[in-house]
Amino acid sequence: MEEKLQQKLAELEAELKSVEAQDPYNRDSYADENTQDDDAAEREDHTRVNALEDSLKEKIQKVEAALDRCKKGKYGLCVSCGAKIDQARLDILPEADLCISCSNKEQSFELS
């Protein structure tokens, strides 16, 4: 499972790099004789790219945390209640840090 996580981490980091490259604010040409319309479009792109970057960074952190748990021999255990996380769940979401019932609780908490 550690291998799978490392592979996922590499994929996410590559994705993050390609997303960052799409950010108009990261381009050297930025601010070169832009019209106001260009600026508005770039700001919109920047906001969209930033949101993507944030969600990717969040995923990367989760995968890194899961790798850390592998090293400590705690991988596959719910960080909230300590129960074993379903193998089926880990197959889909190798970086899962909560068992299904805790994850459901957290989601309903976020919604309320």
Ligand SMILES: [Zn+2]
């Ligand atoms: Zn739990």
